Amino acid sequence: MSTNPATPPQSVSRQPDRRQFVKTSTAILAGGAVATSPLTVARGAHNSVKETLRIGLIGCGGRGTAAVVNACMADKDVRVTALADAFPDRIASCLEGLQMQEEAVTRALEVTKENQFTGVNCHEALINSGVDVVLLCSPPYFRPAQMEAAAAAGKHIFCEKPIAVDAPGVRRVLKASELCREKGLSLVSGLCWRYDLGVNATMERIKGGDIGEVRAIESNYVTGELWHRGNNPEWSKIEYQLRNWLYFAWLSGDIPAEQHIHTLDKALWVMGDTPPVRCWGTGGRQKRTNAMYGNTYDHFATVFEWENGVKCFSHCRQMNNCFNENECHVYGTTGKARILRNEIEAPGKNWRFSEKGPGMYDVEHIELFKSIREGKPINNGDYMCKSTLMAIMAREASYTGKEIEWEKMWNDETVLGPTEIQLESGDYDAGPVPVPGLA
Numbered sequence: 001m002s003t004n005p006a007t008p009p010q011s012v013s014r015q016p017d018r019r020q021f022v023k024t025s026t027a028i029l030a031g032g033a034v035a036t037s038p039l040t041v042a043r044g045a046h047n048s049v050k051e052t053l054r055i056g057l058i059g060c061g062g063r064g065t066a067a068v069v070n071a072c073m074a075d076k077d078v079r080v081t082a083l084a085d086a087f088p089d090r091i092a093s094c095l096e097g098l099q100m101q102e103e104a105v106t107r108a109l110e111v112t113k114e115n116q117f118t119g120v121n122c123h124e125a126l127i128n129s130g131v132d133v134v135l136l137c138s139p140p141y142f143r144p145a146q147m148e149a150a151a152a153a154g155k156h157i158f159c160e161k162p163i164a165v166d167a168p169g170v171r172r173v174l175k176a177s178e179l180c181r182e183k184g185l186s187l188v189s190g191l192c193w194r195y196d197l198g199v200n201a202t203m204e205r206i207k208g209g210d211i212g213e214v215r216a217i218e219s220n221y222v223t224g225e226l227w228h229r230g231n232n233p234e235w236s237k238i239e240y241q242l243r244n245w246l247y248f249a250w251l252s253g254d255i256p257a258e259q260h261i262h263t264l265d266k267a268l269w270v271m272g273d274t275p276p277v278r279c280w281g282t283g284g285r286q287k288r289t290n291a292m293y294g295n296t297y298d299h300f301a302t303v304f305e306w307e308n309g310v311k312c313f314s315h316c317r318q319m320n321n322c323f324n325e326n327e328c329h330v331y332g333t334t335g336k337a338r339i340l341r342n343e344i345e346a347p348g349k350n351w352r353f354s355e356k357g358p359g360m361y362d363v364e365h366i367e368l369f370k371s372i373r374e375g376k377p378i379n380n381g382d383y384m385c386k387s388t389l390m391a392i393m394a395r396e397a398s399y400t401g402k403e404i405e406w407e408k409m410w411n412d413e414t415v416l417g418p419t420e421i422q423l424e425s426g427d428y429d430a431g432p433v434p435v436p437g438l439a
């Protein structure tokens, strides 16, 4: 078995079926249950599915809280039984947020005090608390250890992007996702646009030849500044980093991994999930120069090249008062597509998506729970690992100013972050802001 996603995997990750999304969504909108009857359904090598599925959330921040809502809306018979976060105040605010949601969410909440777990290794106790499904929504640095533990314990997984911050982390996650496949567990990635109806429809047209042969891609995620959570004299230095994880490359993977991955993943998808062979890039920080912003950049530009000569020109930036665009433009021999706009522009093939359906964040959970109920596991491990490595390659090419080959990046042994985290008193030297040509 090859662990290098450059080699096409034997089992290709299941793409969501657009028509099925629409069918399921109609049932949901009509108030029907996604859960099928009879409620005990055989699912291959794994145990039978229980009537009530218990959900545990790891990482109780903005996305995690929203993912719990999506999960509760996706399946009638779920209970949220456990929450885990490095910090107790985050669990409290998550619970508070969930209690303000509609009844489908509040009636599913059954989190006792004993099932609230804190600390950097909180995932271990949560996974052992009797949950069936785990939602992995902490900062990306922790994802490989959490994925390994969840897969080993036989849990179905929803896994936010990116799945790691370095190549060894990507390899660990790929292995854990293979274990999910062997165990018949569902693994759904938070690369949410893979579950968007309009994006899927546009992708179908591109793959169907509506713009001819793909020649080039322009993949942009240029947007405004994100949150910063300030400092508190009671926090240790490491706690400051964890609280403001976006700005430390070892925790977030920097913008290409933390945010730009969404548009890089679309380029990978256009290219049939075949990874690029090389990339080069540039970047730096012009506005977020204060030390409070750790060691991350505020802008990157990267050029990826595939074996067949197709290039992807990509940009990401987080700065206020500038031009914004989250879009993946695809240029073909006979036309062009704007994937997020769900639009094809080509002689005789002009088209724009106009169907109505549930949003992508709902669909990813609808598909996850349906796959568990029907015993047809989804496994998004392949593409989530490849697009994370693409993002890491973009970051490293820009930090160093060097061209990087996919194979070299895949085999890289650099591990970011400390081996142990002491939350109460700890510190970690995250390193300087990298300077291209010197890094």
Ligand SMILES: NC(=O)c1ccc[n+]([C@@H]2O[C@H](COP(=O)([O-])OP(=O)(O)OC[C@H]3O[C@@H](n4cnc5c(N)ncnc54)[C@H](O)[C@@H]3O)[C@@H](O)[C@H]2O)c1
Pocket: 058, 059, 060, 061, 062, 063, 064, 084, 085, 086, 087, 090, 119, 120, 121, 122, 123, 137, 138, 139, 140, 142, 160, 161, 162, 190, 191, 192, 242, 258, 259
């Ligand atoms: N798919 C999307 O559209 C989307 C949108 C936003 C965020 N995300 C992703 O979701 C993840 C979370 O982002 P967020 O915006 O919710 O951030 P957040 O900071 O609001 O939440 C992260 C939570 O994880 C907690 N945490 C830190 N270390 C932990 C550990 N060791 N174990 C458990 N919890 C820990 C933090 O205290 C925090 O409460 C990130 O990977 C991010 O990239 C995805």
